Amino acid sequence: MTAPRDALLxxxxxxxxxxxxxxxxxxxxxxxxxxxxxxQVPPPLHKFVPTQPGxxxxxxxxxxxxxxxxxxxxxxxxxLKSDLVALTLIVRRFALLLFFALFTQHMKAEQLSxxxxxxxxxxxxxxxxxxxxxxxxxxxxxxxxAWALSLGLLATLPFHxxxxxxxxxxxxxxxxxxxxxxxxxxxxxxxxxxxxxxLALLPLLAALLLGRALSGSWNAAVATFTPAPWAYQFYYLKxxxxxxxxxxxxxxxxxxxxxxxxxxxxxxxxxxxVANVSLLYAREPLANLLLSAGLLALMAWRLPCxxxxxxxxxxxxxxxxxxxxxxxxxxxxxxxxxxTFSYYAVGSGLAFFALLALRSAPARLSNGLAVQGRxxxxxxxxxxxxxxxxxxxxxxxxxxxxxxxxxxQGLAKGVLFxxxxxxxxxxxxxxxxxxxx
Numbered sequence: 001m002t003a004p005r006d007a008l009l010x011x012x013x014x015x016x017x018x019x020x021x022x023x024x025x026x027x028x029x030x031x032x033x034x035x036x037x038x039x040q041v042p043p044p045l046h047k048f049v050p051t052q053p054g055x056x057x058x059x060x061x062x063x064x065x066x067x068x069x070x071x072x073x074x075x076x077x078x079x080l081k082s083d084l085v086a087l088t089l090i091v092r093r094f095a096l097l098l099f100f101a102l103f104t105q106h107m108k109a110e111q112l113s114x115x116x117x118x119x120x121x122x123x124x125x126x127x128x129x130x131x132x133x134x135x136x137x138x139x140x141x142x143x144x145x146a147w148a149l150s151l152g153l154l155a156t157l158p159f160h161x162x163x164x165x166x167x168x169x170x171x172x173x174x175x176x177x178x179x180x181x182x183x184x185x186x187x188x189x190x191x192x193x194x195x196x197x198x199l200a201l202l203p204l205l206a207a208l209l210l211g212r213a214l215s216g217s218w219n220a221a222v223a224t225f226t227p228a229p230w231a232y233q234f235y236y237l238k239x240x241x242x243x244x245x246x247x248x249x250x251x252x253x254x255x256x257x258x259x260x261x262x263x264x265x266x267x268x269x270x271x272x273x274v275a276n277v278s279l280l281y282a283r284e285p286l287a288n289l290l291l292s293a294g295l296l297a298l299m300a301w302r303l304p305c306x307x308x309x310x311x312x313x314x315x316x317x318x319x320x321x322x323x324x325x326x327x328x329x330x331x332x333x334x335x336x337x338x339x340t341f342s343y344y345a346v347g348s349g350l351a352f353f354a355l356l357a358l359r360s361a362p363a364r365l366s367n368g369l370a371v372q373g374r375x376x377x378x379x380x381x382x383x384x385x386x387x388x389x390x391x392x393x394x395x396x397x398x399x400x401x402x403x404x405x406x407x408x409q410g411l412a413k414g415v416l417f418x419x420x421x422x423x424x425x426x427x428x429x430x431x432x433x434x435x436x437x
Contacts, residue, residue: 006075006253011358011366012351013068014373018418019061020173021383025417027403027410035281036411040337053333054281055343060273062173062336063242063347064354068373069180070246073188074254083189090185094178096135096437098231100377101174103127103150106165108384109392112157121389123153128385132428135377135435167230174380179236181437184243195251198244206341209238241344242351245320249313249352257359258307265310266360268299269353276321276350280334289325296321310356317352320345372425377435379425387420 026032030044037043039054080086105111107127112120130153133146154165191197211219212235223234272295279288296318303311324334324345331340358366372379391397403413428434 006071007366007370008257008355008358009068009071009075009250009253010370010373011361012064012071012354012369012373013376014369014371015354015358016061016065016068016373017376017379018369018372018422019057020065020380021421022414022418023058023061025383026414029404029410031404031410032407035278038336039281040335048337050335050338051332053335054283055277055334055336055346056281057277059336059343060277060347060350063344064351065376066177066180066239066242067246067249067348067351069177070184070188070243071250071253073185073247074192074250077185077189078192078254086185086189090182090189093185093437094182097174097178097181098170100131100135100437101170101172101178102167103131103154104174104381104385105169105171106154106157109389111169115157118393121392123157124385124389127153128381131381131385132378132433132435135437136433170230175231176236176239179232180239180243183237184240184247187240187244188247195248198247202241202244205237205240209235238339238344241341242348245316245348246351248316249355252309252312255309257309261307261310261356261360263360265299265302266357268295269356269360271295272299272321272353273350273357276346280328280346283333285325285328292321292325310359313352313356317349317356320349320352322349324349368426371429372422375425375429375434377437378428378433379421382421382424383417386424387417 023037026036028037028043028046032043034042035056036058037046037056038058039056040049040052041047042049042052077086077089080089104127107124109117109120109124112123115123127150130146130150133142134150138146157164187198187201208219208223211217212223214220226232226234272292275291275295276288279285279291296314299314300318303314324342324347327340327342327345328334331342334340334342334346336343358369388397391400400413400417403409
């Protein structure tokens with residue numbers, strides 16, 4: 001059975017995946033300002049500074065994607081009739097995403113440096129086609145052949161350094177998504193009739209995460225145990241603090257969105273996101289708190305009375321945002337890495353306001369983003385497995401890489417690359433070549 005789609009959720013997912021592509025393709029170094037990168041990896045050296053507080057727009061794309069993933073769980077699982085069917089689907093998605101994480105990372109051209117350049121790039125392109133056959137609708141015999149070829153490649157290719165296949169070599173974002181598909185799916189299924197139990201789990205999870213560093217405690221024993229480190233780490237469960245609010249959003253979407261808000265109301269929601277990113281990055285927490293409270297009050301005062309979904313998003317998003325801003329002072333400032341509780345609360349709170357902003361966006365914009373969001377797995381790997389190999393094979397990679405001289409070239413580099421990914425995703429989605437786990 002095909003799960004129902006929600007265009008608003010697809011649009012949010014489209015924003016997140018295109019943001020991921022853009023943030024990874026702009027010019028690194030000193031061409032662009034610090035707010036164009038992760039706050040803890042500032043230019044020009046982009047070395048990790050774990051004590052650097054603040055967030056940028058780049059730090060929001062992953063929580064937005066996780067939030068959308070949590071919201072999709074009710075839409076995907078609610079129609080299932082039995083525990084066995086649900087558990088089978090949840091485990092299947094986990095296994096496919098886990099394989100996706102391993103295969104994608106091993107098949108990137110830079111991981112195949114022991115091979116001639118043209119062969120490495122061609123194999124990366126071949127990996128994209130194989131993944132499409134595995135994840136998109138295809139005849140059973142084609143899927144069988146794709147599995148055989150994919151597993152054969154992993155078993156026989158001389159990878160970088162001659163080490164061959166390595167269980168610990170995987171795409172970290174896809175690995176986290178695999179674990180969230182498993183644990184988030186199980187959590188939603190077994191609390192679908194008692195959602196308050198989801199909320200009761202979060203303080204317990206927080207206690208375990210806080211006690212993880214206490215050597216000799218049972219908290220540390222639970223939080224550090226893993227039977228397969230390459231597939232599961234306890235600290236990945238921290239992202240349930242973003243996934244769980246998304247689950248509630250998904251359940252509300254199932255009940256209907258109601259009347260759309262006025263265009264200006266959505267613009268205020270967008271302004272709230274921009275204000276928090278700007279002022280938290282600039283380390284103006286008091287100004288951000290006051291401005292956020294004022295914008296929330298304005299939205300509550302002018303809330304359309306016939307839009308239950310808007311009201312729920314405003315209350316949930318406003319509460320989480322205020323909670324995150326209160327926690328921020330206790331943790332030395334909000335940070336994505338190593339992530340803080342304020343980051344989870346602020347990220348999921350702003351995701352609610354991103355939904356509200358997209359609800360009132362022009363139809364052409366939201367529909368275009370929704371096309372990207374219907375095919376996020378394809379969009380995520382299109383850059384590394386298609387666009388970059390083609391740039392190398394056509395001899396254009398040197399020209400593209402040279403766009404580092406100034407800010408506008410550095411930005412154009414990312415925009416052109418993201419546009420190419422978006423165009424490829426649009427064509428594949430329109431042709432119904434949609435990858436699903």
